[in-house]
Amino acid sequence: MDKFQKIVDFIKEQYPQKEFISLHEPVFIGNERKYVLDAIDSTFVSSVGAYVNRFEDMMAEITGAKYAIAIVNGTNALHLGLLLANVQRDDEVISQALTFIATANAISYIGAKPVFIDVDRDTLGMSPLALTTFLETNAELRADGTYNKKTGKRIAACVPMHTFGLPCKIDEIALICERWKINLVEDAAESLGSFYKGKHTGVYGKVGVFSFNGNKTVTCGGGGALVTDDESIAKRAKHLTTQAKVAHKWEFVHDEIGYNYRMPNLNAALACAQLEQLTKFVENKRALATKYIEFFKGLAVTFITEPIDAKSNYWLNAVLLNDLTQRNEFLAYTNERGVMTRPVWELMNRLPMFEDCQTDDLTNSIFIADRLVNIPSGFRV
Numbered sequence: 001m002d003k004f005q006k007i008v009d010f011i012k013e014q015y016p017q018k019e020f021i022s023l024h025e026p027v028f029i030g031n032e033r034k035y036v037l038d039a040i041d042s043t044f045v046s047s048v049g050a051y052v053n054r055f056e057d058m059m060a061e062i063t064g065a066k067y068a069i070a071i072v073n074g075t076n077a078l079h080l081g082l083l084l085a086n087v088q089r090d091d092e093v094i095s096q097a098l099t100f101i102a103t104a105n106a107i108s109y110i111g112a113k114p115v116f117i118d119v120d121r122d123t124l125g126m127s128p129l130a131l132t133t134f135l136e137t138n139a140e141l142r143a144d145g146t147y148n149k150k151t152g153k154r155i156a157a158c159v160p161m162h163t164f165g166l167p168c169k170i171d172e173i174a175l176i177c178e179r180w181k182i183n184l185v186e187d188a189a190e191s192l193g194s195f196y197k198g199k200h201t202g203v204y205g206k207v208g209v210f211s212f213n214g215n216k217t218v219t220c221g222g223g224g225a226l227v228t229d230d231e232s233i234a235k236r237a238k239h240l241t242t243q244a245k246v247a248h249k250w251e252f253v254h255d256e257i258g259y260n261y262r263m264p265n266l267n268a269a270l271a272c273a274q275l276e277q278l279t280k281f282v283e284n285k286r287a288l289a290t291k292y293i294e295f296f297k298g299l300a301v302t303f304i305t306e307p308i309d310a311k312s313n314y315w316l317n318a319v320l321l322n323d324l325t326q327r328n329e330f331l332a333y334t335n336e337r338g339v340m341t342r343p344v345w346e347l348m349n350r351l352p353m354f355e356d357c358q359t360d361d362l363t364n365s366i367f368i369a370d371r372l373v374n375i376p377s378g379f380r381v
């Protein structure tokens with residue numbers, strides 16, 4: 001407990017002006033008010049407006065993707081990304097057991113079935129070795145794609161996730177997907193501002209998606225983005241997010257089933273002001289991570305650092321306790337003393353709606369789920 005008290009004291013020192021220290025909260029210290037008021041004054045508060053276009057330009061520039069499309073939230077961006085990657089009902093989609101529920105939910109919206117494989121301990125993201133092992137054991141590459149030999153279903157896509165902003169080994173995963181003719185959809189919801197081998201996360205696959213939820217590094221209340229280098233995908237994304245309306249000055253004609261998935265201009269105004277501060281936010285968060293690294297060295301608690309070849313935004317910092325019992329003691333101790341900490345998500349295959357999904361060896365996922373705790377990571381003013 002002495003060790004836990006030292007941790008509580010250290011975290012409180014980082015946020016001296018706070019009584020209760022949350023895991024992550026937004027800060028609005030730039031042009032947020034100005035842009036939101038401007039959007040209101042313009043009367044363009046809904047899904048058309050200058051800020052939506054500006055947001056898309058900014059996202060393309062930040063990520064290095066050719067195109068960025070503003071979406072109403074990250075979950076819907078994933079749903080759309082999977083549709084654009086040609087995932088269809090009864091297909092299978094490989095993802096990781098250790099992820100946020102939205103990844104698996106989006107796959108299910110289409111009527112496809114997730115398959116959950118293991119993560120790496122250093123990245124907390126999809127393991128390229130686990131992906132290769134799963135495919136070599138279970139899959140068959142045919143002329144029209146890869147099929148699961150056990151279920152007979154097509155494996156249409158693979159969705160790795162950059163957990164807590166730590167980039168996974170996405171270049172290796174991209175190569176494996178290419179070899180097996182599986183479309184890669186990157187769930188980069190948590191990794192805005194994170195790079196792998198000099199490239200921004202989210203741009204390695206056919207499409208990548210980001211979230212701007214209130215708990216993220218950059219927020220606009222609720223929002224998402226889809227990035228791609230493929231012009232036809234970008235055009236189709238815009239079309240599908242705007243109810244598949246055929247462009248015309250006054251006629252209302254829609255040529256397929258579309259979605260009301262476009263980010264409103266009001267949210268985009270907030271997003272633009274926040275994106276202007278992305279570098280500052282990430283630097284602030286990385287400075288905190290550096291302090292944590294030094295501190296935890298002295299305590300012999302494993303603080304999870306950015307993997308080799310990666311630059312992480314350190315969205316949510318994480319430590320590993322010795323075992324499940326110690327993890328639970330630590331969660332109780334910190335939360336009772338005004339320091340918010342949280343365990344990682346329950347593994348997807350343990351949730352009732354995904355219990356029947358195919359899984360592979362999940363040793364690392366189980367190890368992490370038993371030990372990992374997120375600690376306060378927000379911007380320090």
Ligand SMILES: Cc1ncc(COP(=O)(O)O)c(C=O)c1O
Nearest residue numbers: 073074075100102189211212213
């Ligand atoms: C990994 C992951 N995927 C998807 C999402 C969904 O994003 P949103 O909350 O914007 O719908 C989130 C975050 O909320 C996330 O953490």
